[in-house]
Amino acid sequence: QKEVEQNSGPLSVPEGAIASLNCTYSDRGSQSFFWYRQYSGKSPELIMFIYSNGDKEDGRFTAQLNKASQYVSLLIRDSQPSDSATYLCAFNSGNTPLVFGKGTRLSVIA
């Protein structure tokens, strides 16, 4: 059974701080890793994907992947109240559908 583990939160950070969201996965054959943001009442929106070990940066977002530890994280720098949402981690292998974690609820306090 492929599983993704995320801390459900809520994770509260002050505005301007770095928010760190973490995810572990069970399938060592996983190849692709994704972070989605979901605002309340909306559908998931893709933020980032990462395939290789190391860091990948896109604006205020950095994804970090460590395949040996089966660990992927998302850092949000200079957090804004508009970043308050649920963040979903997901992975797949080749053509398989994405397997999602339960999500971490982030609250950025102004």
Add this chain to the structure above:
Amino acid sequence: SAVISQKPSRDICQRGTSLTIQCQVDSQVTMMFWYRQQPGQSLTLIATANQGSEATYESGFVIDKFPISRPNLTFSTLTVSNMSPEDSSIYLCSVRTGVTDTQYFGPGTRLTVL
């Protein structure tokens, strides 16, 4: 990315009836999926919609309850049959374009069963 639309956006239905949800994409996509998201929960994959053949269902989901069609590369339907209040959920269409293996989601259909 692809532009995905779903109809209806929401509906309130009576127990025992059926509802068909449509998913339309603005470009041809390689794969289409149907997910369910119950209140406060994460996404659960119902099935992979296969063009021209029967859908591939995940454990716990069966064709009689959730029949799926995919007549071409841009359109799919999911029917929720013989509904009960436990079927109240958001149903999401998701597609993969084939350029990468990233998946994009439609806006969802919010279903309430009374």
